[in-house]
Amino acid sequence: MDKMLSSAKPAGRSETNWLRHVKKDKWLYVLLLPGVLYFLVFKYIPMWGVLIAFQNYQPFLGFWQSKWIGMEHFTIFFQNPDFIKLLRNTLLLSFYNIIFYFPAPIFIALMLNEVRIAIVKRTIQTLIYVPHFISMVIVVSITYVFLTTEGGIVNxxxxxxTGTKIAFLSDPDWFRPLIILQTIWKEAGWGTIIILAALSGVSLEQYEAAIVDGAGRWRQLWHITLPAIRSTIVILLILRMGYVLDNGFEHIYLMMNALNRDVADVFDTYVYDTGIRGGAFSYSTAVGLFKSIVGVILVLSSNYLAKRFGQTGIY
Incomplete structure (x- = not known):
């Protein structure tokens, strides 16, 4: 009996401590509440909708009256002749994004870190942050103004x-380079924020010690700066793996046309065409669920490999 009472007391004390912390930081919890409600209402509750991927969902019958058909939509999708084309296009764009776009913010942040004149550094940061706030519709419109064969500045x-014009917007060979260049121009500057924040935590004493030892800028970069932000880079890469099958619907759809559709059609545009325009809600939900499952598997696998190699993971 005494043991039971002694084991019950710490639980009471921990509960009291928890309530004390809540009362002490009550305004912090109040500030946290809108974010929690946002994710609850718009992210977690709608997740129940993925169940229609296993139904022959009919809007007039509703969720509970629609027929359950199991994995039939997934079977149809994997046997669809377009599956290989969609997978190839999606993976190629993601591969190019990882190879060319992912290192861009790191490279820009490292260059900005070497700028010693504060006003110049702040000006450059402002200029490269601005494209992030421009709508993708505007970005694509600017691209059309510059590259169209009918009066485009470049052409x-x-x-x-040269006496010739290049069909940048309709030539399939130019589709992926344009997507990557637009992404870098729009988002690379914004992506430097996290890297610059990590660089701000590097102790200046390490650089001073390296200078005393005779290390130049490149040696400092290689032996101090890059190791200091390595864990941040690894975490960003792990998170990026979750978007391997997600190339961004709006960007791709705006750049896609009848002439480059063979290389432009990805899972995101396919879901829109079949689900929204075609009314195949269950089928398109199955495709979206497939993307999400692959993303989760890639994130977990990347995190596992990062830890196996001695790096910091996301958990």
Whole structure:
């Protein structure tokens, strides 16, 4: 009996301590509440909707009256002749994003870190942050103004100096390079924020000690700066793996046309065409669920490999 009472007391004390902390920091919890409600209402509760991937969902019958058909939609999707094309296009874009876009914020942040004049550094940061706040519709419109064959600035210059024009917007070979260049221009500057925050935590004493030892800028970069932000880079790469099958619907759809559709059609555009335009709600939900499951598997696998190699994971 005494043992039971002694074991019950710490639980009471811990509960009292928890309540004391809540009362002490009550305004912090109040500030936290809108974010919790946002994720609860718009992220977690709608997750029940993925169950229609296992139904022949009919809107007029509703969720509970629609027929359950199990994995039939997944079987149809994997046997669809378009599956290989969609997978190839999606993976190629993601691969190019990882190879070219992912290192861009790191490279820019490292260069900004070497700028010693504060006003110049702040000006450059402001200029490269601005594109992030521009709508993708505006970005694509600017691209059309510059690259269209009907009066585009670039093609007019090419016509003047070479006598030929290049169909940047309709040539399938130019689709992926344009997507990557637009992504880098729009988002690379914004991505430097996290890297610069990690760089701000590097002790200046390490650089001073390296200078005393005769290390130049490149040696300092290689032996101090990069190791200091390595864990941040690894975490960002792990999180990026979750978006391997998610290339961004709006961007791809705006750049896609009848002439480049074979290389532009990805899972995101396929879900829109079949689910929204075609009314195949259950089928498109199954495709979206497939993407999410693959993303989770890639994140967990990347995190496991990062820890196996001695790096810091996301958990």
């Amino acid at each position: 007019e210059l090419l016509q003047q100096y």
